[in-house]
Amino acid sequence: MRAKSFADMKCSIAGAVEAVGDRWGFLILRDMMFGLSRYDAFQKSSGIPAQTLATRLRALEEAGLIRRQPYQDNPPRDEYLLTDRGRDMWMIVTAMREWGDRWQAHGADGAPVDLVDRDTGRPLRMALVDAQTGREVDVRRATMVAGPGADDKVAFRLGRSGHRAG
């Protein structure tokens, strides 16, 4: 399923693409960054077919981006959580969101989601900065809120606990 060549490319970009695996992988990571963790929540959020979801979750687990954890014994059920490696993809997903907002790739009347400082409410965004002197905002201060283009899917994702940005 995953081409060996991507991992062999000695390229960090190819390595990131390889780890996510395919288009659905990005949406599953997105949903997990919103705090979704369960099978039915992923399906409700993205409409991903059940078999594809099972395959992608397994691949993301193999790539070390997510881990499984039982949340119920009878019947046994697992939920899925981001590993540190997976949570660290927030910058990629955030860069995608910002691009989609700038180019109206969301098909909505405005940005579906805004990223703000959880204490001050001030808008946050990704930028290129000097590695030493850039005034970075700790991602743990960031929180996602409904934007002007939010629909019921966005409300569903935001309705979960723990929608830290990263």
Added chain:
Amino acid sequence: MRAKSFADMKCSIAGAVEAVGDRWGFLILRDMMFGLSRYDAFQKSSGIPAQTLATRLRALEEAGLIRRQPYQDNPPRDEYLLTDRGRDMWMIVTAMREWGDRWQAHGADGAPVDLVDRDTGRPLRMALVDAQTGREVDVRRATMVAGPGADDKVAFRLGRSGHRAG
């Protein structure tokens, strides 16, 4: 080829993923950000199969990320250039590179490529900043240079003219 559902999701992240199309799309964008523009250069850089390359270039053109431009009359040959919309994906590709560097997803002994200020040589990186007060570095000041893990493919990509970061 491209699932309608991704564009219909009212989600900026899904919209960005939809525009790039698949894994190869990210590598073609990467190569174009290095300044590659021709069919044989894309093949040499990534080893992408010819038919896949043709299909992906057409899809990226339809998504408005790249445009075609003739560079030779006899026989007629086109090269491919990023549109503004496509070039604006540099932040996504850069976030992927940084993730791959941090998690050694490149499979090399060190980062294959570093991003530095073209005048001062100081390292640059992506960060979350306050939208108003963040000290952003203009992407036009950024240039890519070979890192400690660079191999001959990186040298090939960097050897082209115009490897602006964005």
